[in-house]
Amino acid sequence: MLNQDLLQKIFYGAMGLLLLALLGIGMGAAGAPGLAFGLFAAMTLGGALMCVWERSVVRSAFSLMATFIGIAGLFILLESDFLAMAQILIYVGGILALLLFGVMLSPPDMEERSLKRVLPGLGIVGVATAWISWRVADTVEWATASAPRDGMVEETFGNAQRIGVGFLAIDQYVVAFELAAVVLTVALVAAVYIARRKKSDLEPETPKGELG
Amino acid sequence: MGLGAYVAVSAALFAIGIVAIVTRRNVLYILMGIEMILNAANINFVAFNRFGDNGLDGRMFAIFTIILAAAEAAVALAIVLNVFYLFDTVKPSDADLLRE
Numbered sequence: 001m002l003n004q005d006l007l008q009k010i011f012y013g014a015m016g017l018l019l020l021a022l023l024g025i026g027m028g029a030a031g032a033p034g035l036a037f038g039l040f041a042a043m044t045l046g047g048a049l050m051c052v053w054e055r056s057v058v059r060s061a062f063s064l065m066a067t068f069i070g071i072a073g074l075f076i077l078l079e080s081d082f083l084a085m086a087q088i089l090i091y092v093g094g095i096l097a098l099l100l101f102g103v104m105l106s107p108p109d110m111e112e113r114s115l116k117r118v119l120p121g122l123g124i125v126g127v128a129t130a131w132i133s134w135r136v137a138d139t140v141e142w143a144t145a146s147a148p149r150d151g152m153v154e155e156t157f158g159n160a161q162r163i164g165v166g167f168l169a170i171d172q173y174v175v176a177f178e179l180a181a182v183v184l185t186v187a188l189v190a191a192v193y194i195a196r197r198k199k200s201d202l203e204p205e206t207p208k209g210e211l212g
Numbered sequence: 213m214g215l216g217a218y219v220a221v222s223a224a225l226f227a228i229g230i231v232a233i234v235t236r237r238n239v240l241y242i243l244m245g246i247e248m249i250l251n252a253a254n255i256n257f258v259a260f261n262r263f264g265d266n267g268l269d270g271r272m273f274a275i276f277t278i279i280l281a282a283a284e285a286a287v288a289l290a291i292v293l294n295v296f297y298l299f300d301t302v303k304p305s306d307a308d309l310l311r312e
Contacts, residue, residue: 026213026217029213029217030213033213034295035215037213037217038292040247041217041221044221044225045221045224045228047277048225048228048229048232048248049228050219051228051232051248052228052231052236052241055251057238057240060240060241060244060245061240064244064247064248067248067251068251069226069227071251071255073272074218074221074255074258075255075258078218078258078259078261078262078272079215079259079262080258080262080274082269082271082272083254083258083274083275083278086275086278087254087278090245090278090281090282091251091278091281094282094285095247095281095282095285098286098289099240099243099289100246101289102243102289102292102293103240105293105296106239106240106292106296106302107296107300107301107302118231120236121231121234121236122231122235125227125230125234126229128227128291129223129224129226129227130223131287133220133223136217147267151288159268159271163268163271164274166268166272173272176272176276180276180279180280182272182277183280183283184279184282184283187283187284187286187287188283188285188286191286191287191289191290192290192291194287194290194291194293194294195289195290195293195294198213202278210257
């Protein structure tokens with residue numbers, strides 16, 4: 001039976017191979033932008049795989065940071081600078097910090113890594129996703145999918161202003177924007193209400209004399 | 213890189229998120245898996261918006277997804293904390309009060 005150290009080395013070796021393969025594929029396909037794409041894709045997928053792989057929750061949460069930053073890089077490559085900034089601000093700065101709070105407030109839990117459970121799960125889900133992707137790619141006709149629209153680059157690089165106008169213009173997204181504000185308010189108030197300890201929880205259950 | 217590359221990355225991230233939800237026995241991993249899945253959807257939205265011909269819709273969708281993910285993470289963590297106070301565990305299979 002393989003021991004944990006060897007497994008760890010094999011896994012991180014595979015991660016390095018994934019990085020090199022994605023860099024090579026990107027470089028071969030599109031030169032320097034492809035190289036950046038390969039780097040960000042490797043960060044995204046490698047971070048996600050490490051999150052699934054690592055035994056300690058803290059390590060998983062921090063490897064998720066690589067995923068989020070890689071996705072922000074992909075957004076920049078897709079010319080969505082505002083989204084990339086929002087991604088880093090909200091995911092890395094907000095949701096990840098929240099997750100780490102959850103990690104700190106929950107018990108230390110180094111669960112055993114059982115390859116018997118992880119590998120079949122990875123296999124089944126991978127095959128299912130690959131099959132669905134193949135079916136979709138086979139049946140859907142993506143007429144405009146091959147190349148970006150002409151003139152898109154100058155038009156939307158730096159599209160924060162357009163997004164801001166879209167949020168507030170009465171004929172665009174203002175209803176959704178206000179609804180999102182309401183949802184956020186309700187959700188955060190609800191979160192505070194749920195997470196707060198009730199007054200009865202704070203009182204000691206045993207009388208003072210028995211505490212010794 | 214073309215649209216296919218982004219969609220492939222998104223599909224792989226989605227699959228890994230499902231694996232995180234299915235194979236790990238800790239509520240926090242389920243939350244992380246959900247974040248991964250939402251992010252995969254976001255990559256798809258932005259990629260199709262970039263390569264398609266439909267204004268700003270995909271990016272707006274991605275922004276609203278991020279907003280809802282933030283709300284979801286806050287509420288879910290509050291629930292996790294409450295479950296931990298009640299059951300002294302973060303394993304979802306141990307929170308079985310209704311079964312008895």
